[in-house]
Amino acid sequence: LLQVLRFPVVQLHMSRTAMRASEKDFENARNQLKLLMKDPGNEVKLKLYALYKQATEGPCNTPKPSMLDFINKAKWDAWNALGSLPKETARQNYVDLVSSLSPSSESSSQVKPAAANEKQPGSENIIVTSQDGITKIMFNRPTKKNAITTSMYKEIIHALKAASTDNSAITVFTGNGDYYSSGNDLTNFTDVPPNSIEETAKNASILLREFVDAFIDFPKPLVAVINGPAVGIVVTLLGLFDVVYASDKATFHTPFSELGQSPEGCASYTFPKIMGPAKAAEMLILGKKLTAGEACARGLVTEVFPESTFQKEVWTRLKAYAKLPTNSLRISKELIRSNEKEKLHAVNAEECTVLQGRWLSEECMNALMNFVSRKSKL
Numbered sequence: 001l002l003q004v005l006r007f008p009v010v011q012l013h014m015s016r017t018a019m020r021a022s023e024k025d026f027e028n029a030r031n032q033l034k035l036l037m038k039d040p041g042n043e044v045k046l047k048l049y050a051l052y053k054q055a056t057e058g059p060c061n062t063p064k065p066s067m068l069d070f071i072n073k074a075k076w077d078a079w080n081a082l083g084s085l086p087k088e089t090a091r092q093n094y095v096d097l098v099s100s101l102s103p104s105s106e107s108s109s110q111v112k113p114a115a116a117n118e119k120q121p122g123s124e125n126i127i128v129t130s131q132d133g134i135t136k137i138m139f140n141r142p143t144k145k146n147a148i149t150t151s152m153y154k155e156i157i158h159a160l161k162a163a164s165t166d167n168s169a170i171t172v173f174t175g176n177g178d179y180y181s182s183g184n185d186l187t188n189f190t191d192v193p194p195n196s197i198e199e200t201a202k203n204a205s206i207l208l209r210e211f212v213d214a215f216i217d218f219p220k221p222l223v224a225v226i227n228g229p230a231v232g233i234v235v236t237l238l239g240l241f242d243v244v245y246a247s248d249k250a251t252f253h254t255p256f257s258e259l260g261q262s263p264e265g266c267a268s269y270t271f272p273k274i275m276g277p278a279k280a281a282e283m284l285i286l287g288k289k290l291t292a293g294e295a296c297a298r299g300l301v302t303e304v305f306p307e308s309t310f311q312k313e314v315w316t317r318l319k320a321y322a323k324l325p326t327n328s329l330r331i332s333k334e335l336i337r338s339n340e341k342e343k344l345h346a347v348n349a350e351e352c353t354v355l356q357g358r359w360l361s362e363e364c365m366n367a368l369m370n371f372v373s374r375k376s377k378l
């Protein structure tokens with residue numbers, strides 16, 4: 001069996017290293033900032049200040065300046081809004097932000113103001129645009145039902161990091177075509193040399209953990225616009241979103257047992273909290289597929305819209321929300337989520353460890369073989 005499954009050769013360690021800014025990158029970014037020709041404006045300068053303080057001193061720990069001390073109060077608010085963002089992440093976000101200000105930047109994850117359908121060069125499967133105060137991250141692999149490849153996970157991590165410090169108020173995920181997403185691309189696990197299986201499972205577990213961490217730590221309101229069926233990881237992640245709008249043609253399916261796998265995306269913790277343990281078990285253990293109406297009744301979805309008016313209604317609403325004061329949006333999110341963060345990171349770590357073992361199991365390998373040989377369709 002192991003001979004039949006050939007896992008892809010991926011370089012997850014390399015990418016992981018690349019995603020973490022070193023002290024030297026941080027120092028370079030500081031120097032690069034001094035060379036900027038154009039004043040980036042007060043909002044960006046406040047973000048840079050806050051990220052710098054967070055990266056060097058950790059969470060805001062100084063007394064709040066008086067209301068009349070406008071400048072220091074604005075700086076304090078910006079730093080304080082970063083909450084418990086880890087120093088390392090702040091350092092990376094600082095480097096990303098400086099890099100996005102540099103005219104010579106060629107970073108593929110740079111989020112820039114763009115026309116709604118503009119594609120980022122070199123990242124066709126994920127399209128990131130920023131307009132009207134909204135950063136939109138769109139799965140764009142409609143011929144494969146927007147299944148998520150290894151490189152797409154990495155691009156999304158990068159896009160989230162950039163979106164956390166860009167000028168937008170909210171960040172929205174959606175899918176292009178008839179599906180929101182069919183979840184993990186199952187061929188991520190079907191083209192690997194037999195002697196690399198264990199290492200590949202380990203690397204996939206590291207990547208998954210980093211991917212889910214990026215959602216747990218995301219500081220702005222995160223909205224899912226579910227345009228069609230959603231399967232697997234894109235469903236479990238919804239417990240980490242702040243608002244979920246769904247078309248009435250969307251469905252929600254987590255067929256983990258059928259795949260010989262187990263839940264990820266912190267769903268083993270968030271789903272029982274959202275819908276109660278019995279309903280969560282029906283989805284996560286038994287793989288019951290929900291309609292949008294059922295998912296809304298269980299509290300996983302905020303609101304369901306008729307497909308005929310879905311896009312118009314949802315985007316009109318989101319554009320209005322994106323005009324709300326950005327700091328207030330962040331601070332309210334922080335209040336709602338911060339108490340849970342530590343727990344969520346622990347749950348994520350545990351789920352990734354368990355999944356790593358599942359990917360090496362015969363049950364999982366059989367399910368993947370079935371998919372590849374087209375014997376099994378969900």
Ligand SMILES: CCCCCC/C=C/C(=O)SCCNC(=O)CCNC(=O)[C@H](O)C(C)(C)COP(=O)(O)OP(=O)(O)OC[C@H]1O[C@@H](n2cnc3c(N)ncnc32)[C@H](O)[C@@H]1OP(=O)(O)O
Pocket residue numbers: 143144145147148150153182183184185186187188204205207208231232233234255256259261264377378
């Ligand atoms: C770093 C690793 C992290 C791992 C995280 C753990 C994540 C777990 C999960 O997400 S589990 C869920 C995995 N997803 C699935 O099990 C769905 C599998 N797909 C299907 O069951 C069906 O394709 C379908 C129900 C989504 C759609 O069926 P149908 O309408 O009949 O279309 P097709 O099957 O013909 O699909 C069209 C085309 O897309 C390819 N495709 C669809 N989904 C996936 C997928 N998840 N992975 C890979 N490829 C997918 C399908 O093979 C067809 O390709 P083809 O035209 O044959 O080349």
